[in-house]
Amino acid sequence: MIAPGWNKIGRSGRFRQTVIFLALMTSWVIAGQAHARNASIVVDFDTGRVLHAVNPDTRNYPASLTKMMTLYMAFDAIGKGRLKLDQQLRVSARAAAARPSKLGLTAGSTISAHDAILAMMTKSANDAAVVVAEAIGGSEHKFSEMMTRKARELGMTRTNFRNASGLPNRRQLSTARDMAVLAKHLLTDFPERYRLFSTTEFEFDGRVYRNHNALLESYPGVDGLKTGYTHASGYNLVVSAKRDGHRVVGVIFGGQSSAARNSRMERLLDTAFSDLNVPATPGKAPAMQVASAATSTDADAATGEIVMARNDALHKPETPAVQSTGRKAGWGIQVGAFTDDAPARKAATTAARNLTKKTRKAAQVVVVPVQQGEETIYRARLVGLSRNTATAACRRLQSRKLSCVPVPPGAD
Numbered sequence: 001m002i003a004p005g006w007n008k009i010g011r012s013g014r015f016r017q018t019v020i021f022l023a024l025m026t027s028w029v030i031a032g033q034a035h036a037r038n039a040s041i042v043v044d045f046d047t048g049r050v051l052h053a054v055n056p057d058t059r060n061y062p063a064s065l066t067k068m069m070t071l072y073m074a075f076d077a078i079g080k081g082r083l084k085l086d087q088q089l090r091v092s093a094r095a096a097a098a099r100p101s102k103l104g105l106t107a108g109s110t111i112s113a114h115d116a117i118l119a120m121m122t123k124s125a126n127d128a129a130v131v132v133a134e135a136i137g138g139s140e141h142k143f144s145e146m147m148t149r150k151a152r153e154l155g156m157t158r159t160n161f162r163n164a165s166g167l168p169n170r171r172q173l174s175t176a177r178d179m180a181v182l183a184k185h186l187l188t189d190f191p192e193r194y195r196l197f198s199t200t201e202f203e204f205d206g207r208v209y210r211n212h213n214a215l216l217e218s219y220p221g222v223d224g225l226k227t228g229y230t231h232a233s234g235y236n237l238v239v240s241a242k243r244d245g246h247r248v249v250g251v252i253f254g255g256q257s258s259a260a261r262n263s264r265m266e267r268l269l270d271t272a273f274s275d276l277n278v279p280a281t282p283g284k285a286p287a288m289q290v291a292s293a294a295t296s297t298d299a300d301a302a303t304g305e306i307v308m309a310r311n312d313a314l315h316k317p318e319t320p321a322v323q324s325t326g327r328k329a330g331w332g333i334q335v336g337a338f339t340d341d342a343p344a345r346k347a348a349t350t351a352a353r354n355l356t357k358k359t360r361k362a363a364q365v366v367v368v369p370v371q372q373g374e375e376t377i378y379r380a381r382l383v384g385l386s387r388n389t390a391t392a393a394c395r396r397l398q399s400r401k402l403s404c405v406p407v408p409p410g411a412d
Contacts, residue, residue: 038054038055038253038254039054039055039056039058039060039175039176039251039252039253039254040052040053040054040055040056040176040250040251040252040253040264040268041053041054041056041176041177041180041250041251042248042249042250042251042268042269042271042272043180043184043248043249043250044246044247044248044272044276045184045187045240045246045247045248045249046246046247051248051271051272051275051276052250052268052271052272053176053177055176055253056175056176056177057158057175057176057177058175058176059158059173059174059175060173060174060175060176060233060236060253060254061168061172061173061230061232061233062159062166062172062173062174062179062228062233062236062253063166063228063229063230063233063236064101064124064165064166064226064227064228064229064236065166065174065179065226065227065228065236065238066129066161066163066164066165066166066172066174066228067120067121067124067129067164067165067166067226067228068179068182068183068186068225068226068238069147069150069151069161069182070120070129070132070133070143070147070164070165071117071120071121071186071193072150072182072185072186072189072190073132073136073143073146073147073150074113074116074117074132074136075186075189075190075193076150076189076190077136078113078193079190082136083113083135083136084113085112085113085114085117086112086113086114087112087113087135088110088111088112089110089111089112089113089116089131089132089134089135090108090109090110090131090134090135091105091106091107091108091109091110091111091127091131092107092130092131092134093107094130094134094140095107095127095128095130095131095134096127098126098127098129098130098165098167099126099167100126101123101124101125101126102123102125102126102127102128103119103123103125103127103128103204103205103209104127105127105128105131111128111131113132113135115128115204116128116129116131116132117132117196118196118199118202118204119202119204119209120132121196121197121199121202121211121226122199122200122201122202122209122210122211122212123202123209124212124226124227124228126165126166126167129164129165129166130164130165132164133163133164140163140164143164144161144162144163144164147161147164148160148161151178151182154181154182154185155181156174156178156181156182157178158173158174158175158177158178159173159174159175159178160172160173160174166228166230167230168230168231168232176251176252176253177251179238179251180238180249180250180251182238183224183225183238183240183249183251184249186224186225187240187247187249194224195223197223197224197225197226198216198223198224199211200216200217200403210403212227212258213225213226213227213237213239214258214262215237215239215241215262215265215266217403217404217405218262218266218398218405219239219241219265219266219269220243221241221242221243221269222239222240222241222269223240223241223242224239224240225238225239225240226238227258229258233253233254234253234254234255234256235252235254235255235256235257235258235260235261236251236252236253236254236255236261237250237251237252237255237261237262237265238250238251238252239265239269241269241273243273243278243279244273244278244279246273246276246278248269248272248273248276250265250268250269250272252264252265252268330408330409330410331383331385331386331387331389331390331406331407331408331409332363332366332381332382332383332384332385332390332406332407333351333381333382333385333390333393333394333397333404333405333406333407334379334380334381334404334405334407335347335348335350335351335380335381335382335397335402335403335404335405336348336379336380336403337370337377337378337379337380338377338378338380339376339377339378340378341367341369341378343378344367344378344379344380345365345367345380347380348365348366348367348380348381348382349365350402351380351382351397351402351404352365352382354396354397354400354402355382355393355396355397356396359385359389359392359393362384362385362389363382363383363384363385363393364382364383364384365381365382366381366382366383367379367380367381368381381407383407387406387408390406390407391406394406
């Protein structure tokens, strides 16, 4: 059950009727424009208490945050037996013609529901969103009506959907508070499916697509949800983060850039956890995973696509040697987590080649097998570093578009 604070619109006092009327008139006049380039909210997941809010109920363009509802509808259809994960969904001409970001599906081809879900989560593929919408609603228009009705049922009182992808539509509007409510429902209504949001890479048709949500790898505790971007909306973001048994949900609308948006979210989360008396020492970041075309996740509808073709050519790098630097050298970096030892070792050695000569000499390539249920995950790491060296190494790798997370002493 959703706590009352998730839906309640706060009022600092009573407004005169004339002021309310004028405010409403203003909102009608500017409907269709990107009104609030500064809207955000952070909510305590367990209690619904609002820990931070700026323009939380101002309606803005959600962009690819829209796909959170498309995914909710897909999960709901799967739960009710109306859609199956292995079901092959036909790609219509309309879906194939969707504007980027997209997989580039061709009309008449098919894609499994499972892969379409993952493509929305990591790549934020608009063509995959239309495919799912048509499979569930018959047409994207009917599906968007279903989305809006569901939004009302969930308590999203100021949200209207007009498409399944988040591509520009002046009547498709939502609020920071409503998106926090949707995130809460994705977590509580589909806890098993929610785990897919933590997938950092998705492989399809020979290509690997990286998740646009960089905080999955840079901020300890973040395990989902979604980014969004159009020129009118600015850079949007919804995340959920858990530390020391406390979970918070944060939403930002209208960031000036992805970097500025991410930095602001990190500050908001830091403040929220501090308010909840959660220790400031960062916990472990979630393991990075590569999802095959038969596994799962989603991304962002930003203008540029991040597509990495798989490169199987192995280069023999300079082998990093272990060099003890005393008790400060207990840190390391993690550059990926894989389902096999070979690609994990390759990722670690590739990362080593991109570090400074001094850091390479101080580091040791290791592959750490970790049992997760019935599956073994192989974590690619470079260890034997100081905290400052690990931080600088990740900064260098990230500047070269390589994944990296500092790993503190004693981390699994």
